[in-house]
Structure formats: structure tokens, C-alpha cells
Amino acid sequence: MTGDPFALQTYSLLDDEDCEARIRAAKEALGERLVILGHHYQREEVYRHADYTGDSLKLSRLAAASHARYIVFCGVHFMAEVADILSRPDQIVVLPDLAAGCSMADMASLAKVERAWSELSAVLDPDAHITPVTYINSAADLKAFCGRHGGIVCTSTNARDVLEWSFRRREKVLFFPDQHLGRNTGHRMGIDPEQMVVWDFDRPLGGLTEARIRAARIILWKGFCSVHQMFRPAHIDAFKERFPDAKVISHPECSFEVCEKSDFVGSTEFIIKTVAESAPGTRWLVGTELNLVERLNTQFRDEGKSAHFMSPTVCMCSTMFRIDPQHLAWTLENLARDRVVNRIQVPPATADQARVALERMLKVSP
Ligand code: SF4
Incomplete structure (x- = not known):
């Protein structure tokens, strides 16, 4: 055990409730110097602290438009890299756990x-x-x-x-x-x-x-x-047998066969919008990451809608899951003391060339 009260080891001993209070206090202390971006696949205890939530495209745009000095990215490594590439040189991008990568x-x-x-x-x-x-x-x-x-x-x-x-x-x-x-x-x-x-x-x-x-x-x-490849056409068949009127919506990272059997295919933003706009009482089978599916289920319960995870095996994105309240509390309390931890910095030559490809995309899809 280290004597530094702001070392990561100290935070790993905290329970989620302690972290919750400390995250809120650090956020308040940082004020406008901080923006927290949260991907839809983040666990609820982290997601609720995000100033902005979205998919990769939406969050990369928000990173580019943000004025905050610190951009804390609750997502995975490549997303924080994009935020660093698109943000101003004086902005600092932080990934609360550097081991949050993406197997794909x-x-x-x-x-x-x-x-x-x-x-x-x-x-x-x-x-x-x-x-x-x-x-x-x-x-x-x-x-x-x-x-x-x-x-x-x-x-x-x-x-x-x-x-x-x-x-x-x-x-x-x-x-x-x-x-x-x-x-x-x-x-x-x-x-x-x-x-x-x-x-x-x-x-x-x-x-x-x-x-x-x-x-x-x-x-x-x-x-x-590794998450989306778990979904199978047989999962859709079994669900439809029980609930013939159910609608099926899948992310395009699912296999061709799953997408072919789905009523709708689209990004996480599209999935959220489609479920939100569906008729009250609609039952959905959703082929995407578990945290998002559970959030949809809770969010639209009052409208009589339900969202079911496509696979019978519970599987969440294990790398997204690495961003936990302990890492977030550690990150924010250090930033509140102007101690930057886990900064993501793309080397300038790589960033310049990557920005060319990203800006082409943002032009095609403004
Ligand atoms: S769900 Fe996780 S592993 Fe799959 S593409 Fe997204 S970040 Fe990568």
C-alpha cells in the first residue's frame, strides 16, 4: 500500500457508493475545465456521470467541439485517440483505464x-x-x-x-x-x-x-x-417462436445471417432512436452490447416496451467494462489537483495523417 492518497491502489479499495460521492465532488470542483464523454456500452455507474453520451461518431464530433481543458473519455482506447486527434493542442484527453482496448x-x-x-x-x-x-x-x-x-x-x-x-x-x-x-x-x-x-x-x-x-x-x-459475433440466427428464431410479434434490431457488427433476419440494422444511435420511436408495448430483441440493451429496457419500461438481449449467454464488452467508478474517481480527483493521469497522446506525425482520414469522414458525413 502506498502512502499517496491519490494513488490508484487507494481507490481500488473504495466501494461504488464512495466513488459516486467522490466523482460528483471532483466534477463540481473541476467545473467547466472538464467534460466527460460516455459511450453507450459503459456500465450504468459510470455512464450516469457523462456530460455527453453517444456512439463513436457523435462522441468524436463532441470531442472536437468541446472547450474543456480535460476530456475524460469513458470508452475504449481508440476513441480517446480520436478525441486527442480532433481536439485542440491545449486540451488533454484521459482514458481512466489504459487497459480499456478493443479486441476488434x-x-x-x-x-x-x-x-x-x-x-x-x-x-x-x-x-x-x-x-x-x-x-x-x-x-x-x-x-x-x-x-x-x-x-x-x-x-x-x-x-x-x-x-x-x-x-x-x-x-x-x-x-x-x-x-x-x-x-x-x-x-x-x-x-x-x-x-x-x-x-x-x-x-x-x-x-x-x-x-x-x-x-x-x-x-x-x-x-x-467478440461481443457481436455471439449472436446467432437461432437466437432470433427461438425468440420469434415465443413472441411472433417481436421486432428484431441488430448492430451491423453482427454476422450477415443475423442482420438478414433482423427487422432493422444500424448503429447504437440508430438502435436507441428506433426503440424510442416505436409504438408503446413493442417487444424488442436487440443484438448489441448488454449495458445498452439493459438501459433501453429500463428507459422505456414505462411505455410498456421491453428490450431483450439477443444471446442467452450474458456477455458484455469486457474492455468497456474496465472503466469502473474506482478508475473514474481516481482520474477526476487527480485532475482536480492538476495531476494528469492516463493521458492519451497520439504522436504528432501520426495524428496529422490520421486527422486527414478523419476529416474526410466528417466531410462525407457532417
Ligand atoms: S463491443 Fe467492445 S470489443 Fe466489440 S467493437 Fe465495441 S469496443 Fe470493440
Whole structure:
């Protein structure tokens, strides 16, 4: 045990109730110097302290518009990186737990994407024929890669607009790291499944033939979200059998088969809006992260609506879950003493190139 009352170890001994009071007091002390951004997948005890809540796109815009000196991001690492890239140089972005990463983002590294780009150059000139598109769930150096190579960032809200922008420039897209968002979006744009091939980053030439690469319109990185890949068409069938009138809504990180069986597919913001606008009494089966589904269920209970988690196995995003009241209290009380902990700072050269790709996205989808 350290003698420093503001060391993380001290906070790990606090219960949630103590943290709640200390978070509130620190927030008040920091006043306008602080803004807390909270992703929809955050647990309730953290989410309730956010000044703004939203999905990746909404929060990245809010980070850019914020005047606060400290931006505390209750989300995962790539989101805090985006906030750092889009914020002013005098603003400081903090992630309460540095271990809050994203397993999907980790499936694509700069080394692997550069190797893919170089292998593709044996078939065609990628800088002339392929637009690299990275889902916002990726490390800053991959956004920088896209910035350097005429590419762009997308979110689950604007993936279609971004792909249309990309195809106006070059005839093919390399989409990483989430194959499902790429495939589901391509399908909705009418792209033939045969023209959407999966790049297996552990195999030479992605496990593809030259002919398949030449015929492809979208080359999908073999990445996925460990939470959304749990949902299965059988879960929908079983629920519909019990509740034939139920509506099904899924996030596009779910598999193609799940999305095909869903009545609606869209980002977390879309899911919230659709449930909010549905008729009183509607029963929803929702294919996205558990914390959001439970919040929807509570929020709309008075209207007789219910929201059910799609999988029978309880599974939340374990990295989002790392942001707990103890880490938030530790972060805020240190900031209130002008001690910055867990600052996220993207190296300037990477940030400049990543900003190019992010600004392209914000222009396509203002
Ligand atoms: S829900 Fe999936 S994609 Fe989102 S942060 Fe967690 S692991 Fe990453």
C-alpha cells in the first residue's frame, strides 16, 4: 500500500457508493475545465456521470467541439485517440483505464495492413485501384495509413456514405478491421457477395487468388467483434417462436445471417432512436452490447416496451467494462489537483495523417 492518497491502489479499495460521492465532488470542483464523454456500452455507474453520451461518431464530433481543458473519455482506447486527434493542442484527453482496448481493433495492426498493401501490389497498384477504409474501431496509426493512401475512416452510422465516397475515387476498397460491417454495408449497397472477399491476414495473399482479388470490389479484413459475433440466427428464431410479434434490431457488427433476419440494422444511435420511436408495448430483441440493451429496457419500461438481449449467454464488452467508478474517481480527483493521469497522446506525425482520414469522414458525413 502506498502512502499517496491519490494513488490508484487507494481507490481500488473504495466501494461504488464512495466513488459516486467522490466523482460528483471532483466534477463540481473541476467545473467547466472538464467534460466527460460516455459511450453507450459503459456500465450504468459510470455512464450516469457523462456530460455527453453517444456512439463513436457523435462522441468524436463532441470531442472536437468541446472547450474543456480535460476530456475524460469513458470508452475504449481508440476513441480517446480520436478525441486527442480532433481536439485542440491545449486540451488533454484521459482514458481512466489504459487497459480499456478493443479486441476488434487489435485484429488489425499497422504491420499487418502494410504487409497486405504490399502483397496486393503484386496483383495491382493499390494506390491507384484501392481505397483503404478503416472502421473508427482501429488504432491511430491505421487511420494515419488511410490518410497517407487516399483513404478514410468510417463509423457504423456512415459506413455506406463512406463506401460510396470511396467507390467514386477507386474501384475497390480494402475494409478493416471488421468484416461484418463491411459485408453488411456492401450487401445493402447491392454488391454481389462474390465480389466481397475475406482477407485472411495470417495467410499469403490473404488466402486469395489473384483472380479473386481482381474481381473483388470489397476486400474484407478477417476481423470481428467478440461481443457481436455471439449472436446467432437461432437466437432470433427461438425468440420469434415465443413472441411472433417481436421486432428484431441488430448492430451491423453482427454476422450477415443475423442482420438478414433482423427487422432493422444500424448503429447504437440508430438502435436507441428506433426503440424510442416505436409504438408503446413493442417487444424488442436487440443484438448489441448488454449495458445498452439493459438501459433501453429500463428507459422505456414505462411505455410498456421491453428490450431483450439477443444471446442467452450474458456477455458484455469486457474492455468497456474496465472503466469502473474506482478508475473514474481516481482520474477526476487527480485532475482536480492538476495531476494528469492516463493521458492519451497520439504522436504528432501520426495524428496529422490520421486527422486527414478523419476529416474526410466528417466531410462525407457532417
Ligand atoms: S463491443 Fe466489440 S467493437 Fe465495441 S469496443 Fe467492445 S470489443 Fe470493440
